[in-house]
Amino acid sequence: MAEIELRNVNKWFGALQVIKDVSLTVADREFVVFLGPSGCGKTTTLRAIAGLEDIGSGEILLDGKPIHDLRAPDRDIAFVFQNYALYPHFTVYENLAFPLRAVGTSKSEVDSTVKSVANSLGITHMLKTRPSALSGGDMQRVAIGRALVRRPKALLLDEPIGSLDAKMREQMRIELKRLHYENGSTSIYVTHDQVEAMSLADRIVVMHDGVLQQVGTPTEVYLHPANLFVAQFIGSPVMNITPTKITDAGGKAQINLDREQFELPGELLGQLQSKQAGNDLSLGVRPEGVLVSHDDQPGYRPVEAHIIQPFGGFDIVDLKIGDEVLRARTQSGFVPKPGTRVFARIDPSQAHFFDSTSGQSLDIRLGE
Incomplete structure (x- = not known):
């Protein structure tokens, strides 16, 4: 013992x-x-x-x-x-x-x-x-x-x-x-x-x-x-963290990132609005939680590939959304070169929310 x-x-x-x-x-x-x-x-x-x-x-x-x-x-x-x-x-x-x-x-x-x-x-x-x-x-x-x-x-x-x-x-x-x-x-x-x-x-x-x-x-x-400290210390690359606002978009939770809006399932809306209650929120999503497509599909928004980092079995791609950048993990060679126009969405099951002032997680996750 x-x-x-x-x-x-x-x-x-x-x-x-x-x-x-x-x-x-x-x-x-x-x-x-x-x-x-x-x-x-x-x-x-x-x-x-x-x-x-x-x-x-x-x-x-x-x-x-x-x-x-x-x-x-x-x-x-x-x-x-x-x-x-x-x-x-x-x-x-x-x-x-x-x-x-x-x-x-x-x-x-x-x-x-x-x-x-x-x-x-x-x-x-x-x-x-x-x-x-x-x-x-x-x-x-x-x-x-x-x-x-x-x-x-x-x-x-x-x-x-x-x-x-x-x-x-x-x-x-x-x-x-x-x-x-x-x-x-x-x-x-x-x-x-x-x-x-x-x-x-x-x-x-x-x-x-x-x-x-x-x-x-x-x-x-x-x-x-x-x-937020743990979120950005654990993981390579680190988790994407960006300030966000949550609004009601026909019963769905709409996340505003710069000039683009991403929708999340409505079951998150009530939880997010009650937690927000006038407080500033930050969205966190790891690169594997940013989904990238060559085709315009429902829920996806147009973005531009900015920097591509090859890691052999996968690539890390910086996606420009207005003045914001979301880092995504893709298959190797999926985005051929910087400047390529692709489409992205946030996997709602991998979205994290934090109080921007205290840094603490709000413990809101889809299905939990």
């Missing part, structure tokens, strides 16, 4: 509050990813759990027992840093063995544990090698292995693959996922890379300015963003 719980945790650096009343429970064997921009408080929160930072107020519990007053070595939590932090004069074997030798583990147990962890990481052939002869990915494997040999209750990882190239990051993501399944340790992983978060996490904790913005599965935070 290795449940981690944060209760109303706050942290200040002088007058600057970097963690603001954070409460969160990470279940036993769960893989949770802290995601957010630089300076949002995610690494400081991770370091506070590890005991590398003191907290100003609140509680941190491991298996229901408070640990926020314990020294880092007494918390039974392993920490993997971004910069590897290997001993350069030690071989890989000696680096892996060091945490065990430091607590007086027997020679035979050290040897069996090191070889077992090295085998799971695929670095057995490197055991006699020094870090200077290793690639960045191999050094990170050794750093992770040095954390795993202790069999800690929890494993904390601070952007461990952020300095690797794109191909190596992809490979390491797969390795980290596999290791988590095999070892079953409770894991918290910090990153600013949403691809890492979406591919690794059981749940994602989105942070901004020291505040938890949303906690949910990758699917939940992508399909049901809690606010």
Whole structure:
């Protein structure tokens, strides 16, 4: 059992509050990813759990027992840093063995544990090698292995693959996922890379300015963003966000974007009008929710393709609607060149609505 719980945790650096009343429970064997921009408080929160930072107020519990007053070595939590932090004069074997030798583990147990962890990481052939002869990915494997040999209750990882190239990051993501399944340790992983978060996490904790913005599965935070920050931080390209007005068009909800109007089903009209109630609204729709056609069909409006970004299996096309731009995802080559006249509509099942002032989602979705 290795449940981690944060209760109303706050942290200040002088007058600057970097963690603001954070409460969160990470279940036993769960893989949770802290995601957010630089300076949002995610690494400081991770370091506070590890005991590398003191907290100003609140509680941190491991298996229901408070640990926020314990020294880092007494918390039974392993920490993997971004910069590897290997001993350069030690071989890989000696680096892996060091945490065990430091607590007086027997020679035979050290040897069996090191070889077992090295085998799971695929670095057995490197055991006699020094870090200077290793690639960045191999050094990170050794750093992770040095954390795993202790069999800690929890494993904390601070952007461990952020300095690797794109191909190596992809490979390491797969390795980290596999290791988590095999070892079953409770894991918290910090990153600013949403691809890492979406591919690794059981749940994602989105942070901004020291505040938890949303906690949910990758699917939940992508399909049901809690606010404008999450909507525009998750997804690549990000969600289209544009101010809008809702009017009644013969029982249907009419959305006004610049000089064009898009219609949505009437079942949304009452909800939108009551929520609008004099407040400014913003429409959110992801690029795959902007439907594009070469033919003029009911509900579609004429638009002009502006910028086309090919991504191999698909294109991202910027569509000009007056002074507004809607970004759409299409099949590769569907829009042949900029300036092409096409027709677009908004998929009503993928339309999101937000209060423009507070940024909060209005939780209005078709069929919900």
